[in-house]
Amino acid sequence: EVQLVQSGAEVKRAGESLKISCKTSGFDFARYWIGWVRQVPGKGLEWMGIVYPADSDTRYSPSFQGQATISANRSTNTAYLQWSSLKASDTAIYYCARHYPKGSLQNMDVWGTGTTVTVSS
């Protein structure tokens, strides 16, 4: 069974760093793009960016370039989203999702349950 299990909720202060995870199982992690999607409270879904674990290729939406860093660890089949200095505006639910089909970005067929990040100013 394909699964994406995300790390738990985080409460941070502005300026702190954070790294959230998305541990996957049940598929060839290295050969699928893994994406991150943000949902600010009361707002819609926003595609942030992706990582291709086979070669760590990463791509970002222009809206999120430089705001956070996406990475992956092939040895643990885990993708990550991290911030070096959080802002109150980073408060949101963050979802990881597997892009499908293999090696492509056509859709996101399996999603993690989401990680709630709350940043106080």
Add this chain to the structure above:
Amino acid sequence: QSALTQPASVSGSLGQSTTMSCTGTSSDVRDYDYVSWYQHLPGKAPKLIIYDVSVRPSGVSNRFSGSKSGNTASLTISGLRTEDEADYYCSIYISNSPPVLFGGGTKLTV
């Protein structure tokens, strides 16, 4: 702002059908067939219900159907049930930057 425009809300009665739209520009929805739809229930992970404009993933009810005409993709839900109340997002994959776009979402009330 979303490059894909969805109505903020639609409604329908139990057992009836409803259709929601997703309007893009001539450089995305019209030219690409990688339109997907996601159902997002409160507190849950989004769920893929339609991909490649009109294909249902295994296990998704045949009450959900997708189509496209020109710059507009549509999701139709027939035989509405209370459990269909959710937010619905369209998305498209294009060979551009960013390669994936979401619409603003439509809240369905049954």
